[in-house]
Amino acid sequence: MKEKKNLTLIIITIAVVLAAIAGATFAYFAAQVGDGTDSQIDAVSGTTDSLMFEVGDPFSIDANQENFAKGEPNLQDRTTATARLVANNTTNKATATYYVYLDISTNGLIYTKEGEEPELVVSIKDPDGNYLTALPGFTGKTTDIDIYQDETRQQIEQSGVKGFDITGTTGVIPIALNYQIEVTDEDLDHTKEQTWEIVLTLINFPEDEQNDNTGKSVEAKVIIQKDKMKEKAYHETCEAGTLACEIAKKQGTELGSGYLYYHDPDNTLAGGYGAADGSYRYAGNE
Numbered sequence: 706m707k708e709k710k711n712l713t714l715i716i717i718t719i720a721v722v723l724a725a726i727a728g729a730t731f732a733y734f735a736a737q738v739g740d741g742t743d744s745q746i747d748a749v750s751g752t753t754d755s756l757m758f759e760v761g762d763p764f765s766i767d768a769n770q771e772n773f774a775k776g777e778p779n780l781q782d783r784t785t786a787t788a789r790l791v792a793n794n795t796t797n798k799a800t801a802t803y804y805v806y807l808d809i810s811t812n813g814l815i816y817t818k819e820g821e822e823p824e825l826v827v828s829i830k831d832p833d834g835n836y837l838t839a840l841p842g843f844t845g846k847t848t849d850i851d852i853y854q855d856e857t858r859q860q861i862e863q864s865g866v867k868g869f870d871i872t873g874t875t876g877v878i879p880i881a882l883n884y885q886i887e888v889t890d891e892d893l894d895h896t897k898e899q900t901w902e903i904v905l906t907l908i909n910f911p912e913d914e915q916n917d918n919t920g921k922s923v924e925a926k927v928i929i930q931k932d933k934m935k936e937k938a939y940h941e942t943c944e945a946g947t948l949a950c951e952i953a954k955k956q957g958t959e960l961g962s963g964y965l966y967y968h969d970p971d972n973t974l975a976g977g978y979g980a981a982d983g984s985y986r987y988a989g990n991e
Contacts, residue, residue, distance in 0.1 A: 758803070758930065759789070761784035765782060766922060773907070773919055780907040781907070785900055785903070786929040789896065789897070800885065804932070806927070809878070813923070814907065814921050824872045825905065826870055827869050828903075880903070939953050965986070966986055968985070
């Protein structure tokens with residue numbers, strides 16, 4: 706009887722130890738998530754896929770009398786955006802998607818030549834090393850440009866490189882939407898990285914004066930994230946001073962005997978009764 710009791714105690718002890726190990730194992734996997742990552746956790750098996758992002762410095766180009774004088778090379782700034790996917794240690798495979806945007810906060814540069822020839826352009830190299838020739842929803846001009854290295858200021862021939870005209874443009878421009886990243890058995894350390902290179906170039910035309918852009922600047926940054934960015938309303942991005950913009954900015958305020966409502970896509974600002982189509986509508990009082 707004493708032997709049976711001892712055997713029972715041993716079994717119980719082993720069960721407790723196993724439970725503790727299992728709990729510690731899951732705690733370890735959960736701890737790997739950390740802040741600032743988009744992860745998927747399987748609470749049953751304790752496996753995790755982790756999607757992380759890293760971006761370089763924001764863009765900043767300032768044209769002055771010295772660096773943008775006639776005969777000087779193009780002004781240029783560049784940055785990168787990287788997505789890193791780490792697969793779980795059970796299947797060693799993972800798939801995810803993400804979004805990349807160019808957010809231009811300040812842009813005082815204007816067209817100085819007849820015909821509005823592009824002067825500020827953005828060129829983008831995808832993770833495979835190919836220059837993009839189209840952007841999602843971009844309807845502006847494109848141009849063949851020469852790319853300059855900042856370090857040597859030596860011109861590099863880039864046949865077929867497309868620059869997207871963003872002269873005077875502000876706001877958010879999509880670069881990649883729902884872009885896929887995948888980890889396979891062949892990837893080292895079960896990790897996959899994808900890096901985008903984005904270059905802003907202010908073209909200095911060799912035979913033309915561009916004094917109107919001297920003293921002006923552009924500020925921008927790249928955004929890379931798991932979720933699609935919510936589109937800003939017209940009144941948040943429109944050109945101040947125009948009639949349509951000034952009216953739209955009065956959304957939610959009383960106009961005369963009624964109110965101007967913005968029917969946002971989430972249908973929250975109109976109290977749940979809006980059309981949710983991004984329109985602006987006037988509603989008078991009874």
